[in-house]
Each structure stands twice: as C-alpha cells, then as structure tokens.
Amino acid sequence: MSKSTEYSESGSPIYRYRDRQHEWRSPEYGEEEWIEKIEDHMRQHIGEIDSVFHEILSDVVHIDVNVIKPTPERNYYTLFTTGMSFMPMNTPEGAEGYEYAELMICLPPDWRISQEDLQNPDHYWPIRWLKMLARFPHDYDTWLGWEHTMPNGDPAEPLSQQTGMSGIILLPPLEVNEDFLSLDMEDGRTVHFYAIVPLYSEEMDLKLKHGSDPLLDKFEEYGINEILDLNRRNTCKAG
Template sequence: MTKEFTKSGSPIYRYEEKEAGWRPPVYGDEGWNEKIEEHMERYYGTVDSVFHEVISDLIHVDVHHIKPTERHPYNILFTTGMSFLPMNTPEGREDYRYAELMVCLPPNWPISDEAYKVHDNYWPVYWLKMLARLPHEHHSWLGEGHTIPNGDPAEPLSNATTMNGIILLPPIRVSQDFHTLKIDDAHSVHFYCLVPLFDEEMSLKLNEGYDALTDKFDKYHINELIDLKRKNTCKRSFFSRWKS
C-alpha cells in the first residue's frame, strides 16, 4: 500500500495485490451477528432473506435483504462480517475500527439469485462484499467520506450509469441514533452507505474536500437512496454554460 495526498490534504491509498492464497475466515463472537440484525430491524424492518457465502476468505461476509416498508419504501442490503475484525485505523480514530456497510436501492430493483446473474443487478452486492474485505486485506480502514474509484482508470459501475466510483456516507433518511451500534463496553460498530459518484464529484471531493461535495449533495437533495439517473451535481447544464 502506498500513501499520497490530495490537493485538499486527504490521504490517498493505492493498494497492491492482496496476499495470495486462501485464508480461513473469521466469524464473529457469539451474538455479534444477531445484535447487528436486531439493530437493522429496529430502524428499517424485518430481514427477508440472507445471501450466504458458500466459500469465504479472511472473513465470512453475508448480505441481508430488507424489503421496502411504508416507513422506508426502498430495498436495504447490508453486510455482516466486516466488523468481525478490527480495521487498522489511524491514531485518534480507534473508536472507528469496526464497521458494516449498507446500500439503499429503489423498490423495483431486482433482488434474487436469478437476477444477480446480470451484473447490472448484482454490482451493489459485489461492492458490499469487496469493500467489506478491503481494509482487512490491506491492513487499512474505511470510514465516512472515503471514496473508491471503480478501477484505474475508473469505469462505469454498470451499463445503466456513467457513475464510476463510490463514497461512504452515513444514512440521513433514518434517525442518527442508528449510525452507531454499541456491541459491548469495548466495541462499537459504525454503519456506512455506499453512494455512487460521477467522475466530476470524485474530483471535487479529492481536490476541495469532503465538505465541498456534501454541500453539493445538500443543495440538490442527494441522499443514500441510489438513483442511477440523478443529476451530476458538479456538471453544469448546457443552458447554464450558455447563460454564463
């Protein structure tokens, strides 16, 4: 892993290939999974199904599905397994060593084993599982505001969008009490949503900082619910360019 810095002063991590070979997966302590599921159900609704890993490497990551409800009319996918190991957080961020990831998808998003044979349906699950392992594979960490491009150079996440990266954000369509789950006196799990980014939004965050991007999101009411047709908050319309 190499470390650089953006114009805004944030570190950039470039990861080398992960260690070769299979590593026996770590499972959470007794009751750990259940506490995460209970926490999700308390705020979002009953878990409808779980996509279990058949073969796991390093950690056992399952993806759970909560169907749309009247209170939250969209699909929720969330991980269990990322928090089975502590992340290698920098000094002063020790309270953020444990995390799980989630994604909020439109109510008509195809979610099934059959649907997941198509990449345009499956990519959110792929990203949940890949990012859940990434900090453990590279002895690093993930937290609020971290961005990850889809390759180098970055390519679109799917055929349905030109967005080509991800930012991790706390959900805002739910009570802030949800953001952190206290497992016990020594362990707290933080929850982050995967939110797709356009290339220009990624550049803004890297060059001007996290607050500059979230100000744009606030202006255009962008939140954790994925909309592949949403406005690019950093790209002016033709009319705006002509007017200026």
C-alpha cells in the same frame, strides 16, 4: 498493499492498492450474539430482514449480505453486511473507536434482486461492492470510514451499463434516526454503519481537490442521500 505518500490537492492521502500480499486464510466468523445484535439493530431502525445472501466460500472474514424489502414507510430495499465487523480494522492515530464497521446500500423498489436476476452484472454490482468493500480493509490491513472514496478501477469505469457513476463514497445514511449510526456492543467496542453512495467522476474530482465539504454541500443542495438513483443529477455539472 502500497503505502502511498501521494496526496490529493485537498491534502488527503491517496492509497493505491495492488494485489494483496497474504495467502488464503480461514475466515473469521462472528459470535452468534454479535450477529444477533447487528440484526436486532437493523430490525429496530429499518425493518424485518427478508432474506440473506450467504457467502459460500470465504477468505479472511465471512461476509453475508442481508436484505430488507421495501415497505410503505421506507419504499426501497436496504442491503447490509454482517461480517466486516468480525475483525478490527487497522485504524490510524486519531480514528480510535472506529475499528468496527458494517456497510449498507439502498436500492429502488423495482430493483431486480432474484437469484436469476443477479446473474446479470448490472443488477449484481451493489452486492459485489458491499462484499468487496467489507473485505477490503482486512485484505489490505487498512481501514474504511466516513467520507472515504474509491473509484471503480484506474482509470475509473462506470459501475454498470445503466449509469455514468464510476466510484463511491462512504457516508452516514441520512434517512435514519441518528441512533442508528452506531451500535454499542456493550463490551467496549462500537460498530459504525456507513452507506455506499455512488459518485460521478466530476464529484470524485471535487472531493479530491477541495475535500468533502464542498461535495456534501452540493449533495444537500440537490437532496442526494443513500437511496440509489442510477440517473440522478451530476451535482458537479451545470444544467
């Protein structure tokens, strides 16, 4: 990992990560009770888990992606990880209590999610990003949390052929009860849940130059939430 001394115009540190330094390591698996608490939390606040994309070959941590199907009340897929929270992240001073996290993404109800469909990168990329980001802090001895952003490469390229968005920001989901945002594991540890929200490059630039507040103001103005819309308005472009 490259520990960068580079800063954005808003004063936030920018880290550039190269190939990870460690050798292949046997993965950490969560205790059954730990996983059940996360699954029960999801059932209570979002819905029944329909299926799981189990990871066959794991390194460092074992990441599974769980699928909750659309319902009349929540007419979109919710995909969430289990595994990121099996190990603590290396949080900096001031971020105590945020060592444990899991990620989610919400996809429109017509998203093609069969095993056959997921052979197509245009359909698979949300799962790839969930797995990549969930493993990322453990691969690079770092952390991920609220308002962290990541471009899709350097220079950033579109996340798929179906959208112009080329990066992501992690945000607390909006379409949930506030009690959903964190889970007290009753042993002194707390798991926080973050949604992956794709960004256009202009939105990423705004965040880097002026911090998160102006971007989040625009998201609120235009009703942007965690439910993916591949063709949503670019909040930093006129018209």
